[in-house]
């Protein structure tokens with residue numbers, strides 16, 4: 001019988017190790033723990049080990065060489081298989097590094113060799129209530145104001161691990177089954193409620209529990225079989241906002257609708273896998289209108305002027321919590337560019353090619369595979385389609401500002417390659433644009 005696995009995520013210092021220590025002290029199960037820290041010293045492993053009765057059956061294994069989600073897919077699989085061969089236990093918890101993305105880790109247990117001995121039960125993300133509130137739920141007034149770089153920062157494929165922190169925090173929130181809102185002793189009741197409501201909007205599918213010092217009933221963490229890869233992949237609030245806009249009528253994730261033939265996960269999105277048995281699915285399909293939280297989509301089939309768009313991205317309203325989707329930027333006529341905004345920073349990344357930029361034969365192939373794909377006679381599938389999630393956000397004003405970035409009729413007839421253009425060009429290349437502060 002396969003061993004159930006829980007993947008534990010959350011930003012640095014959110015309270016993962018505290019939660020894990022409490023869990024190990026209170027559970028009757030024999031739990032093995034795989035800890036992954038970025039850096040040389042496995043502080044967490046030492047900590048958990050020191051506080052855990054290893055004689056009782058728990059084993060702590062530390063993965064030394066970096067971040068499991070970035071480069072160590074193979075090593076993660078090998079380590080957990082070795083663990084399974086050499087030890088006897090009835091549950092595995094993988095504590096992911098605070099800067100890791102949960103999705104690649106989860107996939108190791110679903111599609112990779114570790115999927116044999118193991119069965120991924122849940123992805124749990126720990127959120128620091130205080131920090132989350134101040135960063136995302138506080139109308140922007142208390143937002144962290146790191147000195148922004150004066151010019152957009154260009155990053156290549158190799159250092160994509162330098163993704164903005166706020167973006168990673170939200171990626172962890174958007175891909176999980178259970179959200180543990182920790183450090184509730186550091187927020188008041190109203191702040192906690194604001195955090196929970198915002199989390200429900202950002203991730204309508206997850207269960208949400210609130211806690212202090214990770215004091216959860218072990219069965220709340222280990223006892224529930226919630227994980228569904230497809231549902232988790234499509235669960236993010238921003239993806240639902242795009243779907244509500246009619247952007248994924250075929251049930252296909254927008255990110256994968258355009259030229260992602262080289263993406264190994266493409267086929268995971270072919271069916272509509274909305275899972276109505278899980279979490280808050282139905283209740284929050286339409287986000288709560290409490291606390292002024294608004295969700296909307298922006299869809300235009302006219303290219304964005306690169307300079308004006310970059311200027312807008314460096315001056316987005318503080319009330320915008322999350323914006324994500326595909327952009328069509330003039331002068332980048334082949335590149336489907338994903339925009340991802342969280343906190344003060346926006347990442348532009350080339351994540352695929354517009355189908356319209358492929359050869360006639362290839363276009364035909366792709367279009368046959370996506371019969372519902374909207375196709376414009378002139379521009380093909382090129383379009384800008386964004387989800388916008390905000391608190392107290394003036395959607396009309398932001399929509400107008402986005403519209404002001406679109407090429408004018410005169411600019412449409414101009415040579416787009418002459419525009420000053422900070423947008424990335426190569427597949428996987430990213431550009432980060434910071435707010436003006």
Ligand SMILES: Nc1nc2c(ncn2[C@@H]2O[C@H](COP(=O)(O)OP(=O)(O)OP(=O)(O)O)[C@@H](O)[C@H]2O)c(=O)[nH]1
Nearest residue numbers: 011012013014015016017018098182183184212213
């Ligand atoms: N006030 C308060 N402090 C907490 C709570 N939970 C954890 N802490 C403290 O927050 C700090 C970080 O907690 P950890 O459990 O190490 O966080 P982590 O997520 O494992 O951190 P990394 O391993 O760096 O990613 C520690 O000093 C904890 O004692 C809580 O609910 N309230």
